[in-house]
Every structure is written in C-alpha cells, then in structure tokens.
Amino acid sequence: MSEIIKRIFNNRVIKTIIDVSMRVDIVTASSSIAYFGLLSIFPAIIIIATLLPYFGLTISTALSYVQMAVPTSVYDFSRPIIESILGQKGVGVLSASIIITLWSLSRVVASIRTAQNGIYGVQPKTIAIIDRFISMAWMILVLGIMGILLIIASVGSNILEALPISANLVQQIESAKSPVVIGGLFIGASLFNWVLPVKKPRLQWALVGTIVQVAIIIWLTKIFGWYVSLASQAYTFYQALSSAIILLLWINFIALAALIGTIVTATLEELFPSQNDKLAVIQTFGKSIIRKNGKK
Numbered sequence: 355m356s357e358i359i360k361r362i363f364n365n366r367v368i369k370t371i372i373d374v375s376m377r378v379d380i381v382t383a384s385s386s387i388a389y390f391g392l393l394s395i396f397p398a399i400i401i402i403a404t405l406l407p408y409f410g411l412t413i414s415t416a417l418s419y420v421q422m423a424v425p426t427s428v429y430d431f432s433r434p435i436i437e438s439i440l441g442q443k444g445v446g447v448l449s450a451s452i453i454i455t456l457w458s459l460s461r462v463v464a465s466i467r468t469a470q471n472g473i474y475g476v477q478p479k480t481i482a483i484i485d486r487f488i489s490m491a492w493m494i495l496v497l498g499i500m501g502i503l504l505i506i507a508s509v510g511s512n513i514l515e516a517l518p519i520s521a522n523l524v525q526q527i528e529s530a531k532s533p534v535v536i537g538g539l540f541i542g543a544s545l546f547n548w549v550l551p552v553k554k555p556r557l558q559w560a561l562v563g564t565i566v567q568v569a570i571i572i573w574l575t576k577i578f579g580w581y582v583s584l585a586s587q588a589y590t591f592y593q594a595l596s597s598a599i600i601l602l603l604w605i606n607f608i609a610l611a612a613l614i615g616t617i618v619t620a621t622l623e624e625l626f627p628s629q630n631d632k633l634a635v636i637q638t639f640g641k642s643i644i645r646k647n648g649k650k
Contacts, residue, residue: 367625374621378472380613387465388606394458395601401452463550469613470551473620477552495545543567543612547619555619559626563619570611 362368417433471477547567548560555563 370624371617371621374473374617374624377475378469378613380469380610380617383465383469383472384606384609384613387462387469387609387612388602390458390461390465391605391609392598392602394455394462395605397452397454397458401455466546466609466612467550467552470547470616471553473613473616474551474553474555474623475620540564540568543615546612547616551616553623555623559619559622562622563615565615566618567611567615570614571608574607574611 417437544561544564547563548555548557
C-alpha cells in the first residue's frame, strides 16, 4: 500500500499539481481579495445610481443585471440594501464613492496579481508604486470592456422600441442580454488570467483556467443557495449586516474559484512548457554547469 502511495506522489503530474498548489495560501489570498472587493461594491453602486439617468436607465434595469450576475439567493437577500444604496445621490457622495471605488478596485487587482505571481513562482521586476499603476491600468481596460458590453446589452429595453425595427428583432435582441453579460464576464476573467500575471501563460491554457473558474462558480451557485437559506436564519438580526456577510462570502468563493483556475493554468504551463520555456531551462542549466566547471 505504501509503495502505491509513493508511486502516486512521485508521479510528475501529481508532483506538479502539489507544488503549484502549495506556492500560495489561496484561502488567505481569496479572503484578502474578498475584503477589498466588498469594500468597492457599495460605493460602486452609488456611482452607478448617479450615472443611470444619463443612459436612460432605471434602478429596475440595474437590479436586473445584478440578478443575472449573482445567485438568486444572494440577490433576494441583498436586494433591499442595494435599493437603499441606489437611492443615495449627490456630488459629495459621488466624489467620495469614486475615490473609494478606484482605491478598493486597485487593491483587488493588486491582490489578484500578487496571488497569481506567487502561483506562477515569479516576482514583479517593478517597484510597488509602478506595479500599482500597472494594476490600475489593467483594471480600467478590463472594466471598460465589460462596461461597454453591459451598456450595449442595456440599450435594448429603452431605445430599441423607438427605432423603426420589427418587434421580432427587438425580442431577439432582448433575449441576447444574458449571453452578452456572460460573454463580457468570461472575456474579463480571461484577460485577468492571461495578461495580469508577470509571467504570461499561453492563451489556450488561460482559457482552460477560465473555463474551470466558470464551472466552479456555477457549481458553487447551486450549493450557495442552500447555504444562504441557513445563513439568513442565523443573520436575521440585522438586514444590512447580514447582506454584507452574504456578499462577502460570495465574493470570497468567486476569488477562490479564480485562484483555482490560475493553479490549473500554471500547472498546464509547467506540464506542457512552450519552446521558449524549454530554451530558458536549457540555458539556465548550461550556465550552471559552466559556473561549476569554472570553480573547479
């Protein structure tokens, strides 16, 4: 029996998976990401509430996208506090919300990037402040792409009916809302997995990691509904606090799924290295031999 276990753990695939998984404490890393993610959500909702009238959108429209983005159990439990925040307006509140949101999101991206670099076993060559600006730039790019897709999807219910097009076409465009939102989220996750780490994985492995992330999130969504039904009974003493706790848990699970996807990508990168990686290993090995011979 011990011989079988030894063979299993000496297997190259198993050893690589264990090695990559042990490089970063993904539970602690996901908690850090979830903390800053929760910190950015509520001021971001205030910003959205301020911008809604400029796009001809209503609070109901915004809530419909929230409903598509989170499990039904999380949406039902968090809807009252989201509606309350959406009702907050004012220039002072908006200015503070923008500052808090940008800072929190930059910390989210920086936390994700740090965890990804740890999983890949690399360290950024830039100093901390430059690395923060890089994180901010990628955050703006990814959020911009996702935002454009969401705006395109939101145009349907408000403007399409005024255009001289058939009702059938309007209905088809309306039915495409969910795929557009899901597609935008998938593109955003793929970009995070592909371009955010210092070591850029190959695109095919980044896509595989993203698919794993999405699959885990879908699986967690089914389990999370059962968990929320129990947690909501325990946290009924205060609606706002209980909603924050539920959102924090959900963001933590999403962050955990994202890091597991990164582990899958990094494992595939090491099991199937590119030609450039192979040449780099050979060159490093050759230099080490030359140094040893030189010392002799």
